[in-house]
Amino acid sequence: MVLHKRLHYGFNGYLVPHTPRAARTPRKRSIPKRKTDENQLRAFDLLATIAGNLMLEGNKKHSASLTDSIKKEEHNIDKPLNAALSFFGSDVNRFPDLNNCAKEHPHAQGDAGSRPASVITTSDCSVKIGSPEQIVSDRNKFLLGTSTRIAGNKLSVAKVSPSCKLDCENKTHIENEPVDKGKMSVRNLANMCNSNGLVKFLSNKDHISCGSFSVKREGVKLDTRDDDENSCCTQPNTVNKAFRPCNEDRITNSVSSHCWKVNPDMKDGHRHFDADMDRRHFSQDNKNSFKGQRPLSDYPIKKRKLYDYYSLNNLSGGTNGKDCGSTPKGYWGDDPASLETSTGVTGPSASSAVEQASPRSRDSHVKLQIKSFRVPELFIEIPETATVASLKRTVMEAVTKILGDGLRVGVLLQGKKIRDDNRTLLQSGISDNNKQDSLGFMLEPNHFPAPVSVYSEGHPFLRFCESPKPSARYVDADNLVHYSLQHKAAVKSTDVPESNITNFMESEHDSAPSPPDVSEVKSAADSRALVPVPPENVEPLNMVPMRKPKRSVFAQRRIRRPFTVCEVETLVQAVENLGTGRWRDVKMRAFDNANHRTYVDLKDKWKTLVHTARISPRQRRGYPVPQELLDRVLLAHAYWSQQQAKQQLKQRSRSSPSPLKVKFVETPQTHFLMNGDLVVV
DNA sequence: GTTAGGG
DNA sequence: CCCTAAC
Numbered sequence: 001m002v003l004h005k006r007l008h009y010g011f012n013g014y015l016v017p018h019t020p021r022a023a024r025t026p027r028k029r030s031i032p033k034r035k036t037d038e039n040q041l042r043a044f045d046l047l048a049t050i051a052g053n054l055m056l057e058g059n060k061k062h063s064a065s066l067t068d069s070i071k072k073e074e075h076n077i078d079k080p081l082n083a084a085l086s087f088f089g090s091d092v093n094r095f096p097d098l099n100n101c102a103k104e105h106p107h108a109q110g111d112a113g114s115r116p117a118s119v120i121t122t123s124d125c126s127v128k129i130g131s132p133e134q135i136v137s138d139r140n141k142f143l144l145g146t147s148t149r150i151a152g153n154k155l156s157v158a159k160v161s162p163s164c165k166l167d168c169e170n171k172t173h174i175e176n177e178p179v180d181k182g183k184m185s186v187r188n189l190a191n192m193c194n195s196n197g198l199v200k201f202l203s204n205k206d207h208i209s210c211g212s213f214s215v216k217r218e219g220v221k222l223d224t225r226d227d228d229e230n231s232c233c234t235q236p237n238t239v240n241k242a243f244r245p246c247n248e249d250r251i252t253n254s255v256s257s258h259c260w261k262v263n264p265d266m267k268d269g270h271r272h273f274d275a276d277m278d279r280r281h282f283s284q285d286n287k288n289s290f291k292g293q294r295p296l297s298d299y300p301i302k303k304r305k306l307y308d309y310y311s312l313n314n315l316s317g318g319t320n321g322k323d324c325g326s327t328p329k330g331y332w333g334d335d336p337a338s339l340e341t342s343t344g345v346t347g348p349s350a351s352s353a354v355e356q357a358s359p360r361s362r363d364s365h366v367k368l369q370i371k372s373f374r375v376p377e378l379f380i381e382i383p384e385t386a387t388v389a390s391l392k393r394t395v396m397e398a399v400t401k402i403l404g405d406g407l408r409v410g411v412l413l414q415g416k417k418i419r420d421d422n423r424t425l426l427q428s429g430i431s432d433n434n435k436q437d438s439l440g441f442m443l444e445p446n447h448f449p450a451p452v453s454v455y456s457e458g459h460p461f462l463r464f465c466e467s468p469k470p471s472a473r474y475v476d477a478d479n480l481v482h483y484s485l486q487h488k489a490a491v492k493s494t495d496v497p498e499s500n501i502t503n504f505m506e507s508e509h510d511s512a513p514s515p516p517d518v519s520e521v522k523s524a525a526d527s528r529a530l531v532p533v534p535p536e537n538v539e540p541l542n543m544v545p546m547r548k549p550k551r552s553v554f555a556q557r558r559i560r561r562p563f564t565v566c567e568v569e570t571l572v573q574a575v576e577n578l579g580t581g582r583w584r585d586v587k588m589r590a591f592d593n594a595n596h597r598t599y600v601d602l603k604d605k606w607k608t609l610v611h612t613a614r615i616s617p618r619q620r621r622g623y624p625v626p627q628e629l630l631d632r633v634l635l636a637h638a639y640w641s642q643q644q645a646k647q648q649l650k651q652r653s654r655s656s657p658s659p660l661k662v663k664f665v666e667t668p669q670t671h672f673l674m675n676g677d678l679v680v681v
Numbered sequence: 682g683t684t685a686g687g688g
Numbered sequence: 689c690c691c692t693a694a695c
Binding site: 581582599600 | 682683684685686
């Protein structure tokens with residue numbers, strides 16, 4: 001097996017590939033700073049939400065009908081995954097123009113057929129508009145920062161997202177300005193719809209006009225903590241129940257002093273927004289780019305990973321346990337399909353929400369990237385007289401064998417094993433971009449729990465198999481090759497977080513679990529794994545002598561097992577009796593039954609005990625050792641050190657008699673007797 | 682294989 | 689707890 005040139009040595013002696021820096025350290029600098037405008041625009045943004053909210057307030061019956069409609073159709077809703085805009089209306093049937101719009105775009109209509117619930121999606125320049133019912137039922141899916149309303153024959157779009165560059169003055173026809181895949185700016189929508197005579201667009205970057213409601217951007221003042229953790233409070237939404245008062249942020253403006261917060265009950269009210277908003281939202285310091293409407297997919301992978309990183313953080317974090325629901329799109333690919341992998345469902349309702357999700361459009365593909373797999377622990381024994389070629393062949397055979405029929409692939413999502421093979425990616429949540437960072441694959445033995453072993457009785461390695469911990473071992477008797485499949489995660493049949501999945505290798509039955517070591521490779525870039533390289537790279541690599549691994553691949557660092565007070569006492573007692581230089585005796589006399597304590601361990605422990613006893617109590621860490629024991633440690637150490645010195649003096653004087661008598665410079669502070677000798681500390 | 686000491 | 693030199 002040839003290893004990549006840049007492999008580093010990771011824990012357990014595995015050769016690990018260099019982790020791309022970008023994957024480890026997300027950088028903020030990819031998001032230019034434009035703070036001043038941003039605050040105002042955020043306020044403006046919020047204001048528009050409120051505006052939309054107010055409008056809806058004024059039309060409660062629409063809300064009711066919407067709610068009913070949504071409930072009825074929720075399970076059939078197709079998620080407009082690459083829809084940047086969605087609309088709601090109380091009675092969209094009143095707007096034949098919308099349907100006409102779809103008809104005017106045969107291509108779009110065709111797609112709408114295959115994607116029954118698409119609302120408005122854009123791909124390239126096409127516009128797809130679903131049926132009115134579907135539009136109604138998709139009322140939750142609003143582009144962040146966009147408040148829309150259909151009233152009469154007019155669609156009012158209060159668009160205030162700063163990243164969307166609401167810029168009606170710049171009337172570029174949509175035909176001339178291809179829309180970024182997966183999203184569509186309000187401007188483009190407005191332009192497009194205006195060109196179709198469908199929509200009266202009532203807002204621009206400086207002004208919101210929703211019916212009688214009118215506000216200028218200059219009149220908006222933002223008074224809020226500049227804290228993106230709370231930035232979800234600024235996520236606008238036009239649905240009443242999606243908001244509740246929030247005391248954390250305060251927004252003051254000429255219209256409302258309320259701050260609204262996305263209601264956690266609303267699962268996906270803020271799941272759809274464009275990549276620009278995404279960027280803005282996840283910028284920790286609000287250094288935001290308002291520049292363009294570039295989709296995330298247009299950015300280099302390095303940068304995209306940044307957003308993925310934040311997405312991961314949001315999984316566990318987020319205000320009041322609900323993350324801000326942002327989902328970077330297009331992480332794995334640049335085509336529209338890859339942009340559709342987001343459902344943005346988070347929080348405790350995630351699973352159920354996923355369940356409710358109806359089959360998506362047929363062209364929704366989940367794109368995953370597995371950087372590499374780690375081959376499970378492979379134990380090989382080969383005669384030292386064997387040739388290197390033989391070794392290579394042996395390893396190759398072993399690997400081939402376990403890859404061929406000894407292994408299967410396990411899938412972990414957010415630390416939980418997905419065991420139901422019949423679930424769809426959508427149902428299992430794999431298609432959720434938010435979760436993809438916690439998606440892992442692992443290689444696990446195919447024949448678990450029955451260990452597949454061909455070893456013979458009485459084989460020296462049998463004792464490993466006797467271990468209660470599962471460890472399948474394969475032995476090729478002819479070639480004296482043993483390779484063990486040490487499956488780790490497979491042991492735990494229940495849904496265990498991967499961090500708790502442990503690896504057992506010790507033969508001692510009283511052994512403690514080994515450190516977590518999952519044969520799992522995240523789809524993120526940070527994977528420690530063996531990376532085979534194509535043969536064409538073999539030659540130059542072979543020229544470079546590879547550093548010998550410090551640890552054998554088979555050897556695993558023992559788990560740390562702190563000494564108990566009882567053990568310390570036993571050790572102290574033994575050292576008091578035997579001295580500090582007879583660790584083998586100490587082991588045999590006092591720790592003979594403690595298989596996990598070697599005499600080196602005992603020696604090391606004594607060393608640390610002496611150190612601990614010398615430092616001040618407040619500097620000590622770990623489980624506190626009784627001072628009485630530490631005192632005994634010091635005394636015994638002093639005594640035996642003195643004994644050792646005396647012994648050395650005797651030896652020296654005996655071997656090379658010196659006229660100079662070594663004298664002890666005593667600055668006695670404590671005297672005590674030990675074993676009849678005066679000991680000075 | 683043990684011991685001592687650095688890491 | 690690991691590693692290694694020295695014995």
